[in-house]
Amino acid sequence: MYKIIIEGNKKISGNIKISGSKNSAVALIPAAVLCDEEVTIANVPKISDIDALDEILNHLGAKVEREDDTIKIDSSKIENKLITQKIAKKLRASYYFMGSLLSKFKKVEMYFPGGCSIGARPINLHLKGFEALGAKVEEKDNLFIITADKLIGTKINLDFASVGATINLMLAAVKAEGTTIITNAAKEPHIVNVATFLNNMGAKISGAGTSEIKIEGVKYLHSCFHEVVPDYIETGTYMILASAIGKEVVIENVIPDHVESLISKLDEMGVPIQIGVDSIKISAKNNLKPVNIKTQVYPGFPTDLQQPMAALLTQANGKSMINETIWENRFLNIAELKKMGATAEILTNSKAVIVGPNKLIGKKVKATDLRAGASLIIAGLIAEGTTVIENADYILRGYEDIVEKLTKVGANIKLEKCE
Ligand code: EPU
Numbered sequence: 001m002y003k004i005i006i007e008g009n010k011k012i013s014g015n016i017k018i019s020g021s022k023n024s025a026v027a028l029i030p031a032a033v034l035c036d037e038e039v040t041i042a043n044v045p046k047i048s049d050i051d052a053l054d055e056i057l058n059h060l061g062a063k064v065e066r067e068d069d070t071i072k073i074d075s076s077k078i079e080n081k082l083i084t085q086k087i088a089k090k091l092r093a094s095y096y097f098m099g100s101l102l103s104k105f106k107k108v109e110m111y112f113p114g115g116c117s118i119g120a121r122p123i124n125l126h127l128k129g130f131e132a133l134g135a136k137v138e139e140k141d142n143l144f145i146i147t148a149d150k151l152i153g154t155k156i157n158l159d160f161a162s163v164g165a166t167i168n169l170m171l172a173a174v175k176a177e178g179t180t181i182i183t184n185a186a187k188e189p190h191i192v193n194v195a196t197f198l199n200n201m202g203a204k205i206s207g208a209g210t211s212e213i214k215i216e217g218v219k220y221l222h223s224c225f226h227e228v229v230p231d232y233i234e235t236g237t238y239m240i241l242a243s244a245i246g247k248e249v250v251i252e253n254v255i256p257d258h259v260e261s262l263i264s265k266l267d268e269m270g271v272p273i274q275i276g277v278d279s280i281k282i283s284a285k286n287n288l289k290p291v292n293i294k295t296q297v298y299p300g301f302p303t304d305l306q307q308p309m310a311a312l313l314t315q316a317n318g319k320s321m322i323n324e325t326i327w328e329n330r331f332l333n334i335a336e337l338k339k340m341g342a343t344a345e346i347l348t349n350s351k352a353v354i355v356g357p358n359k360l361i362g363k364k365v366k367a368t369d370l371r372a373g374a375s376l377i378i379a380g381l382i383a384e385g386t387t388v389i390e391n392a393d394y395i396l397r398g399y400e401d402i403v404e405k406l407t408k409v410g411a412n413i414k415l416e417k418c419e
Pocket of ligand 1: 023026092093116118119120121122123124125126127160161162163164165186303304326327328370371398
C-alpha cells in the first residue's frame with residue numbers, strides 16, 4: 001500500500017507531457033490476443049492496470065516483451081485457460097478477454113471483472129451482445145462460461161452507449177462470419193483507437209467514433225505496429241489542476257479536440273486557455289465563476305473528470321452543481337474534500353453542490369477510487385499545510401509517473417510505501 005504526501009499552497013509552472021491513454025491501452029492489450037502473429041504497441045503507460053493485464057497474458061502463455069513504453073505481444077500459441085477470480089478481479093478491463101478469447105477460441109471461462117467501486121457495473125450489455133452473435137452464456141457464482149459453435153454477424157443495438165460493451169462486441173465480431181452492425185455505439189476516443197488497431201491487423205471495421213459501427217468478419221489478423229492515443233482524462237486532470245494553481249503550465253502531447261467539453265467549461269469559469277496543435281497552455285486566475293456540470297457519454301463532459309473538477313469548484317466564487325449521470329457511486333471524494341474545508345453536499349446519488357470559494361487545509365484523507373484520488377491530489381496541492389492521501393494505489397492504477405510529473409513542475413509531493 002502507498003500513500004501520497006503533499007505540501008500544498010504552491011504554484012506550479014512548466015511542461016507536463018501526457019502519456020498514452022489508460023482506457024485505450026487496457027483494451028488494446030486484450031485485443032492483441034486476436035492477432036495471429038506478433039504485434040507491437042507503443043506509448044503504453046506504466047501503470048499498475050497494465051501490469052495486471054501483463055499477468056493475464058503470461059497466465060495464458062503469450063510471449064510478452066516490455067521495453068520502456070513499448071510492448072510486443074505474440075499470442076499465436078496461447079492456451080485458452082480459465083481466467084481465475086484472483087487475476088480477473090485486479091481490474092475492470094479484464095472483461096475484454098471475454099470478447100477476444102471468445103472470438104479466438106469460441107470459448108472463454110472467466111470470473112467477473114474488478115475495477116473501482118463507482119457503481120454496480122453490470123456487464124449485461126456485453127453478454128446480450130455475445131448472445132446475439134450466437135454465443136451461449138452460463139454464469140455460476142461469478143464464473144462466466146461463454147461458448148459458441150460459431151459466431152455470426154448480426155445487428156446489435158445497445159440500450160446504453162457503453163464503452164466496455166462497444167469494445168467487447170467489436171472484439172467478438174471481428175472474426176465472426178458475415179457483418180455485425182453495432183448501433184448506439186459509444187464514441188470515446190479509445191473506441192476509435194481500438195478499431196484502428198484491429199484495422200491495422202487487417203480487420204474491416206468502419207464507423208468507429210460514430211454511433212454506428214460496421215464490422216465485416218475476417219479470418220486472419222496479421223502483425224502490426226500501433227500507438228496508444230494520448231490520455232484525454234490525464235490531459236483533463238492536469239488542465240483542471242493548472243486552472244487552480246498553474247502559472248503558465250503547458251500540457252504537451254494532447255489532442256485538444258478530445259477535451260473540448262472541458263475546455264468549454266473552463267472557459268465558462270474564466271480560466272485563460274491557449275490551445276496549440278498538440279498542447280494546451282493554462283495560467284490560473286482568481287475570481288473563477290461557478291459552473292454546473294452534467295456528465296455524459298463522449299463528447300459530453302466525461303464522468304472521469306467529474307471528481308477532479310469538484311476540487312477546482314471549491315475555488316470558484318459561488319454555487320456549482322454537479323449532476324453525475326453515468327455512475328451511481330461517484331461522490332466518495334466529496335466527504336474527503338469536506339474534511340479539507342470544502343462547503344459541499346451530496347444531494348442525491350446523482351447530484352452534489354459545491355459552494356466556493358473555500359480555503360482548503362491539508363488533512364489525512366483516503367482515495368476511494370482512481371479519480372477520487374486525482375481529486376484529492378488537486379485539493380492537496382491547493383490546500384495550506386500537509387495532505388496525506390491514503391490508498392494511493394488507486395491513483396497509480398491510472399496516472400503514469402504522477403508524482404514525478406508534478407515534482408518536475410515544482411509541486412511538493414512524494415510517494416511513500418506504508419509500513
Ligand atoms: N452499463 C450497464 N450494462 C453494461 C455495461 C454498462 O448497465 O453491460 C452501464 C454502467 O453501469 C454505467 C454505464 O452503463 O452506468 C456506463 O458504463 P460503460 O460500460 O460505458 O463503462 P465501462 O466500460 O465499465 C469505461 C471506463 C471508465 C469510464 C466509463 C465511462 C474502462 C476500463 N473504464 O468503463 O473509466 O468511467 O467507461 O466513460 O475503460 C476510470 O478510468 O476511472 C473509469 C472508471
